[in-house]
Structures are given as structure tokens and as C-alpha cells.
Amino acid sequence: MKSKYLALAIASLLAWAGPAGAQGKLNVMTTTEDLASITREVGGDRIVVESIARGYQDPHFVEAKPSFILKLQRADMLVVVGRELEIGWLPPLIQQSRNAKIQPGADGYVDASLQARILDLPQGQITRAMGDVHPLGNPHYWLDPENGKVIARTVAAKLSAFRPNDKAYFDQRLADFTSRLTEAQKRWMSMMAPYKGVKVVTYHRSYTNFADRFGLDVIGYVEPRPGIPPTPQHTLDLVNEMQRQNVKIVLVEPYFDLKTPNAIGRQTGAQVLVLPPSVGGSKEVPDYFKLFDNDVTVLMNAIKQSGTK
Amino acid sequence: MRTSRVIGTAFALGLLIDPSAVQAQAPAPAPMQDAALAQALRAEIEQLRKDFEARLAALEARLTSAGGPPPAAAPGAVTPSPPTAEVPAGAQGAGGPGGTLPVYGNVSAASKIFNPDMAVIGNFIGVGGKNDVRREPALAMREAEASFQAIVDPYARADFFMAFGEQGVDLEEGYITFPTLPGGLLMKVGKMRAAFGKVNTFHTHQLPWPDRPLVTENLIGGEEGMADAGLSFARLIPNRWMFLEATGQVFRGDSGDLFTSHRRQDLSYVGHLRGYQDINESTNIDLGGSYARGHNPSGALVDDPDPSRFTTTLFGVDATLRWRPLRRSIYRSFVARSELVWNRREQPDGRQDGAGFFVSGDYQFARRWFAGARLDQSDRADEAALRDNGGSVFLTYWPSEYSQIRGQYRRTTYADGPTANEFLFQFQFSIGAHGAHPF
Numbered sequence: 007m008k009s010k011y012l013a014l015a016i017a018s019l020l021a022w023a024g025p026a027g028a029q030g031k032l033n034v035m036t037t038t039e040d041l042a043s044i045t046r047e048v049g050g051d052r053i054v055v056e057s058i059a060r061g062y063q064d065p066h067f068v069e070a071k072p073s074f075i076l077k078l079q080r081a082d083m084l085v086v087v088g089r090e091l092e093i094g095w096l097p098p099l100i101q102q103s104r105n106a107k108i109q110p111g112a113d114g115y116v117d118a119s120l121q122a123r124i125l126d127l128p129q130g131q132i133t134r135a136m137g138d139v140h141p142l143g144n145p146h147y148w149l150d151p152e153n154g155k156v157i158a159r160t161v162a163a164k165l166s167a168f169r170p171n172d173k174a175y176f177d178q179r180l181a182d183f184t185s186r187l188t189e190a191q192k193r194w195m196s197m198m199a200p201y202k203g204v205k206v207v208t209y210h211r212s213y214t215n216f217a218d219r220f221g222l223d224v225i226g227y228v229e230p231r232p233g234i235p236p237t238p239q240h241t242l243d244l245v246n247e248m249q250r251q252n253v254k255i256v257l258v259e260p261y262f263d264l265k266t267p268n269a270i271g272r273q274t275g276a277q278v279l280v281l282p283p284s285v286g287g288s289k290e291v292p293d294y295f296k297l298f299d300n301d302v303t304v305l306m307n308a309i310k311q312s313g314t315k
Numbered sequence: 316m317r318t319s320r321v322i323g324t325a326f327a328l329g330l331l332i333d334p335s336a337v338q339a340q341a342p343a344p345a346p347m348q349d350a351a352l353a354q355a356l357r358a359e360i361e362q363l364r365k366d367f368e369a370r371l372a373a374l375e376a377r378l379t380s381a382g383g384p385p386p387a388a389a390p391g392a393v394t395p396s397p398p399t400a401e402v403p404a405g406a407q408g409a410g411g412p413g414g415t416l417p418v419y420g421n422v423s424a425a426s427k428i429f430n431p432d433m434a435v436i437g438n439f440i441g442v443g444g445k446n447d448v449r450r451e452p453a454l455a456m457r458e459a460e461a462s463f464q465a466i467v468d469p470y471a472r473a474d475f476f477m478a479f480g481e482q483g484v485d486l487e488e489g490y491i492t493f494p495t496l497p498g499g500l501l502m503k504v505g506k507m508r509a510a511f512g513k514v515n516t517f518h519t520h521q522l523p524w525p526d527r528p529l530v531t532e533n534l535i536g537g538e539e540g541m542a543d544a545g546l547s548f549a550r551l552i553p554n555r556w557m558f559l560e561a562t563g564q565v566f567r568g569d570s571g572d573l574f575t576s577h578r579r580q581d582l583s584y585v586g587h588l589r590g591y592q593d594i595n596e597s598t599n600i601d602l603g604g605s606y607a608r609g610h611n612p613s614g615a616l617v618d619d620p621d622p623s624r625f626t627t628t629l630f631g632v633d634a635t636l637r638w639r640p641l642r643r644s645i646y647r648s649f650v651a652r653s654e655l656v657w658n659r660r661e662q663p664d665g666r667q668d669g670a671g672f673f674v675s676g677d678y679q680f681a682r683r684w685f686a687g688a689r690l691d692q693s694d695r696a697d698e699a700a701l702r703d704n705g706g707s708v709f710l711t712y713w714p715s716e717y718s719q720i721r722g723q724y725r726r727t728t729y730a731d732g733p734t735a736n737e738f739l740f741q742f743q744f745s746i747g748a749h750g751a752h753p754f
Contacts, residue, residue, distance in 0.1 A: 060596070060641055062641060062642050063641040063642065063644055064644055064645055067644055067645055067752070069637075069639060069644075069752075069754055070751065070752070070754040071591070071593065071599060071754065072558040072560070072589075072591040072601075073558055073591065073592075073593050073599075075551070075558065076551070076558055079499075079551065090749070093749050093751075094749065094750075094751055094752045095751060095752060095754075097751055098751045098754070100494075101472065101492065101494045101501075102494070102501065103494075104494060104495060104496075104499045104500070104501055104551065105495065106494075106495035109469075109494065109495060110466065111466075111469060112469075134715075134717060134746075137715075138715075138716060233715065233716065234715060235682050235683065260642065261641075261642055261643070261644065261645065262645075263643075263646060263682070
């Protein structure tokens with residue numbers, strides 16, 4: 007008897023339905039603040055957009071908090087970085103969201119990487135002996151304004167598909183964003199042009215696309231392998247290599263410990279720059295334009311100061 | 316695969332481009348080559364080269380996007396050329412074969428792209444010290460858990476976890492999940508770990524300890540925990556304050572020593588209510604209340620004519636407090652957990668009302684180092700007057716995300732036996748697909 011009452015109680019609890027009210031604005035979730043910034047540029051006031059991860063947090067290790075489940079439950083569209091960047095935390099969130107619109111393969115699931123230019127695509131056999139390698143290529147591709155335009159195009163097409171009536175609005179905003187970004191990119195390129203080929207060391211492989219676009223030569227990494235913390239031997243080798251090649255810049259993401267980079271800096275005389283790889287990575291980079299403004303300026307000043315060429 | 320496609324494409328393009336280059340040159344009368352003609356030819360060839368490069372780049376970009384995540388990929392869109400292998404230099408002329416050799420076996424990516432994500436997690440445990448109550452071997456490959464996970468169709472996904480022990484194989488979990496049913500229901504069907512508290516839902520390798528707490532051992536089915544074949548429904552309860560999820564589960568009624576189904580009606584039921592709230596971006600709290608009821612095996616042991624009348628009812632409360640500063644999330648974290656369980660067991664010799672709990676804390680003090688402690692206390696399920704007490708300290712080292720080494724000192728005072736002082740060490744290692752981090 008008792009069990010029947012219990013089953014009834016559970017059933018009534020489960021049946022307590024509360025459908026979310028239909029919203030006028032399209033509700034877009036993104037996994038990172040970079041995608042949120044670009045989506046905001048394109049979507050304007052016709053959408054509401056929010057990011058799961060913060061820009062100052064390691065995007066590989068976001069916690070799958072249930073509060074994100076609630077946000078995903080209400081989303082019309084989910085824009086992801088892809089390339090397995092979010093593999094450790096996004097799948098359980100999507101699954102528990104109970105939202106058919108954003109399941110992988112559904113219309114509202116947008117992988118921003120599909121048209122982007124992806125670097126570090128592994129050749130040949132890969133194993134975890136190489137560290138936490140991304141078999142589908144380097145997922146930090148948003149740090150190239152050209153890819154920013156591609157992401158914006160992908161997002162705009164999706165937004166228009168969801169809201170055909172607003173297509174002209176989204177297209178106009180996309181064109182505006184693209185032209186502003188092209189202008190800004192010219193400025194950034196000319197700022198960096200005198201320093202083409204400057205050798206740098208980075209902590210993780212987050213700046214590969216950035217280096218490729220702005221002509222930096224990344225000669226080594228503080229991590230011996232992706233996702234593997236620094237080891238004394240590797241640090242020693244790196245210091246020797248930096249001295250041999252006269253490398254004076256070390257780039258560090260804001261979420262890594264500065265102990266080893268600072269030690270490398272002391273031994274080689276190199277400057278250690280905490281360079282946000284994402285929108286929101288520091289106060290100075292609240293949007294996609296400011297991200298490059300800041301990173302290019304900081305880098306340019308550091309190179310000038312170091313006197314290397 | 317990708318490389319061979321690119322080579323194949325490049326080769327095909329090369330074939331296309333060669334004749335046009337020849338055509339471009341053919342009309343030129345050989346003896347009358349003047350500077351202007353040569354210049355025009357050069358420009359034309361240069362133009363062709365540019366066209367070719369642009370096309371190749373476009374094709375490569377398409378190939379790159381075709382190699383994306385499985386759902387986006389269009390298998391069979393590009394027909395791969397038959398795989399071949401080059402004969403090593405030097406083999407030719409030494410009696411060996413020449414040229415290229417076919418590669419046998421199915422190497423078509425299209426047939427493998429739908430394979431489930433597979434992983435194997437090894438769990439090796441060593442125990443030192445003396446314990447007359449809980450007899451565990453000195454060294455044991457306790458478990459090798461094989462997991463197979465994939466999306467079934469647009470409506471469902473499936474997860475299988477097979478536990479290979481030294482004695483045999485056990486289906487630890489195997490279920491299908493329908494994540495997008497009407498009414499916001501999340502339905503699971505199959506064999507699964509019951510949603511009773513938090514620790515019971517963890518697989519052995521997800522636990523922050525090598526062993527399970529005393530309360531699990533004594534009241535919630537021991538090492539295997541509460542796991543059974545059945546159906547599970549979970550629903551989010553909308554409210555403006557917090558994340559609230561209600562889960563209702565119906566099982567066959569067989570779960571180790573805990574529940575036994577004597578007849579078909581002897582089902583067991585589990586209910587769980589979970590509340591979660593972010594305190595700030597670094598700190599959050601997770602609270603749960605659980606209920607379980609099923610038929611216990613005590614009647615069958617004394618050949619009672621109606622063994623089904625002996626039931627076990629469990630109530631549980633769980634709390635988890637997590638702290639992880641986002642800027643230093645890979646270096647520092649703290650998790651405090653506690654579960655309290657009340658047990659009411661009808662037996663031929665009367666009712667036993669017991670209780671148990673654990674409290675634990677785990678602090679991550681470096682990127683790869685964790686230290687923790689746990690306090691245990693639990694009555695025995697079939698004799699509530701017997702109360703066991705325990706305490707443990709832990710140290711964990713993670714060489715990488717895929718392996719961990721853990722040591723535990725455990726002191727247990729058994730109600731009916733001597734105190735046991737033990738040292739446990741554990742090696743855990745995982746190969747294959749990258750699973751989700753437990754939360």
C-alpha cells in the first residue's frame with residue numbers, strides 16, 4: 007500500500023509541469039565569452055546571449071554545474087567552440103538540459119569550428135603520450151580575426167534560419183561587424199608588421215592561430231606537452247633554447263600558475279606577459295575587438311621594450 | 316585517411332591541370348618564340364597555378380570540415396582511394412616486391428565513425444594491515460571497467476559499463492537515455508545505479524577514495540551499492556530560487572544483499588530530490604533527500620512461508636559543498652561531502668532501526684595533489700545495536716588527467732571485533748575516449 011502512495015506522490019511531483027513562457031527574443035547560450043561576444047555583434051537586440059564559461063577560466067576544465075543545466079534548458083540555440091574543447095563538461099550538461107533544440111545534431115546546436123581555419127591538425131598516429139592532444143585540431147581558433155568573421159557568418163546564418171523575419175537585420179549587422187573587423191584587423195596587422203617573426207614562448211598552445219595571423223614564431227611551450235604541467239628538465243631545456251634563440255617574450259594564459267614562467271623569465275631576461283586568450287580574460291577585454299586591441303598593444307609594447315626583432 | 320584523400324585529390328587535380336598546360340603550350344610555333352609569347356605563357360601558367368592552389372585549398376577546407384564531429388560528418392561523401400602501402404626502399408631488388416602493395420582489412424573511416432566511444436578504466440588496489448572483519452586481498456586488480464557510449468538516434472543515447480573483475484564480468488550499468496521526452500522528462504531504462512544519495516551513483520573510479528564509506532558497506536548494499544534493472548524518470552521542478560530535480564525509479568527488486576525479489580510484485584522503489592544553488596561563482600551547495608524501499612532476503616534465510624513481508628526502507632540526506640576558484644580552477648579546490656542514512660529493516664526476529672553517516676573533505680593543494688579525510692560511522696543493517704566506527708586520511712597524486720595514484724590510511728573500530736589499522740593504495744588508469752569529468 008505504502009509503495010503505491012509513494013509511486014503516486016512521485017508521479018504527481020514529476021507531472022508538475024511548468025512550461026517556460028515563449029520569449030520574444032531568441033535565447034542563445036554559448037560555451038565561451040568569445041562566441042558570446044561575436045554572437046552579440048550579429049544578433050544585436052533581437053537576441054539574449056550568455057556564456058557558460060568565463061574568459062578567465064580554463065575552457066578545458068569547466069565544471070558541469072546544474073545551474074548551467076537550467077540555462078541550457080531555456081536556450082533556443084547553443085554555440086560551441088567544438089574540436090573537443092568542451093568534451094570534459096558539455097555532453098552531460100546538454101543531456102540533462104532536456105532541451106531537444108540544442109542536442110548535438112539538432113538545429114539549435116551550432117559548432118562554430120566547422121568553417122573555421124583549424125591549425126595543428128594532427129598528422130599520423132596520435133596517442134596520449136603526446137599529452138592531452140586534440141585529435142580534431144587546435145580548438146583555440148577564435149584568436150584569429152579571420153576566423154572571427156567565419157564564426158559570425160555561421161552564427162548569422164543560424165539566427166536567420168531561426169528568425170527568417172529578422173534576416174535582413176542579422177545580415178546588415180554581420181556586414182557591419184565584418185567590415186569593422188576588417189578595418190581593425192588592418193590596424194592590428196600594421197601594428198605587428200614591424201615585428202614579424204619575433205620569437206615567443208607560450209604556456210599552452212592557446213595562441214597558435216594568433217601567432218599564425220600576426221607573424222609570431224612560437225618556438226616552445228612552458229608545458230612539456232599539452233595539458234601536462236611543467237617539469238624541471240623541460241624547463242631547463244626551454245631556458246637553454248630561449249637563450250640560444252634570444253627569446254624575450256613568454257605568453258601565459260590568465261588561468262595558469264606564474265611560478266614556472268616567472269622562473270624562466272628571471273633566467274632568460276624574458277618578459278612574462280599574461281595575455282588573455284579569451285574575451286573576459288581580464289577587465290581590459292570585454293569584447294572581441296578589445297581582445298585583439300589589448301593583446302596586440304601589450305605584445306607590441308613588450309617587444310619594443312625587449313628590443314628584439 | 317585524410318592524408319591519402321588529400322594526396323588522391325592532389326593527384327586528380329594534377330591530371331586535370333596537365334592537359335590544359337599542354338594545350339596552352341601546343342599552339343605556340345616552336346621556332347617563333349619571342350619574348351612577348353613567353354611572357355604570355357608564363358602569365359597563363361601562373362594563372363593556372365593560382366587556380367589550382369585555390370581549388371586545392373578549398374577542397375582541403377572541405378575535407379577539414381568533413382572530418383569534424385561524427386554527426387556533422389557526411390560519411391561516404393568523398394570516396395577514398397583504395398589504401399596502399401609503399402614498399403620500403405631497398406626491399407626492391409633484394410627479392411622483395413616492388414611498387415605499392417594493397418592494405419587489407421577494413422580501413423574505411425565510414426564504417427568506424429559510428430562506433431561508440433570506448434574506454435577502459437583499470438582499478439588496482441593493495442591493502443596492508445590486519446582486518447578480521449572485512450577480508451580484502453593484499454593485491455587485487457579490483458576492476459577493469461569498460462565503457463561504451465554513443466548516441467543511438469535523434470531521440471536517445473546509450474551507455475554501457477562492464478565491470479571485469481578477477482572472477483568474472485558484471486554489467487555494472489547499461490541503459491538507454493531519452494533526454495528530450497515531452498514534459499521535460501529524462502527517462503532511463505536498463506540496469507543502473509540507483510539515485511540514492513550521491514556516493515551510490517558514483518562508479519568506483521569516480522569516488523574520491525579507494526574504498527566506499529562504512530555506511531555504504533553496512534546499509535546500502537556494500538561494494539556494488541544499490542543497482543538494479545528498472546526505469547528512471549527525472550524532471551526539473553521549475554522555481555525561481557534554485558535548481559530542483561525530482562527522480563523516481565522503479566526496479567525489479569534485486570540488489571545484492573539489500574533487496575531481493577521473491578515474486579514478480581516485489582519491486583523496489585527509489586525517490587530522490589536534489590537541490591543545487593550557486594553561492595558565488597566559486598562556491599556551490601548541492602543538497603539531496605532520498606528514499607528507497609524494497610524486500611529484503613531475511614525471510615528466505617529462515618524459510619518463512621511469506622518472505623515478501625520483510626521489507627527494508629531507507630531514508631537518506633546528502634550534502635556537498637564545493638569550492639573551486641575559477642581563475643585557479645586547475646590548482647585549488649575543496650569538496651566537503653556528507654551523507655546520513657536511516658535504515659528500517661523488518662526481519663523474522665523483529666525490526667531493526669539503524670543509521671549511519673560519513674563526513675569527508677578533499678582539498679586540492681596543487682595541480683596534481685589532493686589530500687583528504689573521512690569520518691565514518693554506521694550501525695549494521697541486520698543488527699542495529701552493532702555500531703562500527705572508522706576514520707581515514709587520503710593522499711592522491713594525478714600524473715595526468717588519465718591516471719591517479721592514491722594512498723589511504725584507514726582505522727576501523729568494529730563493534731564486535733578488534734580495531735583494524737590498514738593502509739590501502741590504489742592505481743587507477745584510463746585509456747580510450749575522454750569521458751566527462753564527474754561533478
